Amino acid sequence: MTDKIMAITALVTMIVFLAVVAVFVPDIDLILVIVLVTAMVIYDFWKSLRN
Numbered sequence: 001m002t003d004k005i006m007a008i009t010a011l012v013t014m015i016v017f018l019a020v021v022a023v024f025v026p027d028i029d030l031i032l033v034i035v036l037v038t039a040m041v042i043y044d045f046w047k048s049l050r051n
Helices: 001-022 028-051
Strands: none
Touching: 001 028
16 A cells, blocks of 8 residues: 555656646647656556556
């Protein structure tokens, strides 16, 4: 259970950090990369939770 809490904390921290970067550096290419990477991380997290 602790590993899931730590994983959720890490996921939320990464999303908040990347959102701050996207807000302060509003370049469309950077935002697209951030969205793509975040989507991949959420997908990987979801798949690992189901196992």
